[in-house]
Amino acid sequence: MLQSLSRVLKLLRVGSRVLGDAMRRRDFIKVIAGMTAAWPLAARAQTYPSRPLTMVVPFAAGGGFDVMGRLLAARMSEILGQQVIIENATGAAGIIGVNRVVNAAPDGYTFLFGSIGTHAYNQTIYKKRRYDAIADFTPVALFAEQPMVLNTRKDFPANNLPEFIDYVKKDSAKLQFGSAGPGTTTHLGCALLNAVIGVNVTHVPYRGGGPAANDLIGGQIDYMCLNMGGAAPLIVGKQIKAVATLSRSRSPLMPDLPTAHEQGLTDFDVVTWNAFFLPKGAPKEIVKKLNDATSQAMDTPAGCTSSVSRASRSSADRRNTSPSLSSMKSHDGQAQLRRTDFRWIEGLRPFGSTPASERVHGGPYVRSSGSDCCSYGRARSTPCGA
DSSP states (O other): OHHHHHHHHHHHHHHHHHHGGGSOHHHHHHHHHHHHHHHHHHHHHHHOOSSOEEEEEOSOTTSHHHHHHHHHHHHHHHHHTSOEEEEEOOOGGGHHHHHHHHTSOSSSSEEEEEEHIIIIIHHHHOSSOSSOTTTTEEEEEEEEEEEEEEEEETTOSOSSHHHHHHHHHHHGGGOEEEESSTTSHHHHHHHHHHHHHTOOOEEEEOSSHHHHHHHHHHTSSSEEEEEHHHHHHHHHTTSEEEEEESSSSOBTTBTTSOBTTTTTOTTOOOEEEEEEEEETTOOHHHHHHHHHHHHHHHTOOSHHHHHHHHHHHHHHHHHTOSSOGGGOOHHHHHHHHHHOOOHHHHTTGGGOOSOOTTSOOOSTTOOBOSOOOOOTTSOTTSOTTO
């Protein structure tokens, strides 16, 4: 650091001799002010991290994303030498937690556990955008890409997808599906499935995937679409019943579970991804350190973290849409956001119903009928309610 300061002072002396009296006093003051402002960021980047970090998970504790975040946080704490603290800032399909990071200082100590929901769906289905998924963030690392899974309560009278479709078509008025909230991946995944098979089932939105999964286990709701990482432990523990992997290829986490594509829904593919984001303006040195720590955490040969890593990379190879997930650089993150595939959202266009984007969705028994999606019968660039 002292060597860097010495070089700066040397440059100032050289600049003064060259410019001489031609440099006006106020211009010189501007140069000094600019370098003074940049110096603390450079110094902090060299010593980062020097205190605990906060990973903001914009969903409820106990859900699949929360579990994944805690697994990564534990290993990243060891790698970085500072504790990574989980903060569950829930509500409004993740918007509350996202804005917590948008308004944070870009010093690397507050970062977001983002998802395709927070950085793609929310930008499309809400009438009023609360943030810009590209302009307000610095992408750090894309670390997970995994399929969704159709799950039912364990006593549901169907054991495969054709049986599920037949039963739901006959009794759709009596059934309910749960989600982590309107506009989330768990909501839109099942909404698309309902649209494709031609049923209208009551949607029960919760404050996060954890509470919804608990009610699925308890039999209060009939089915739910969970990401593979969150569903696998519940399936293995026989707490819920798995019906189909909602993708074209099987997952290495559940290789014996047939896909929707195999069971008759040709090319049905619902995949979610997760990435870390810092506020805009984060120094490149800090982004690299956090990216490296994420990569090392994903490569850890331990239990669940290793399983998530294998599932993520397998999915990336299958889709051929992402670079090496755990080592994705910031500019790759921008590209991933811009090329996010909305094919399956557009599949809802013929089945659109009343928008639920601005509805207060406080508890597990706030019910609404239909898919609760925006009407996609208009151009995708047109926001809901417009």
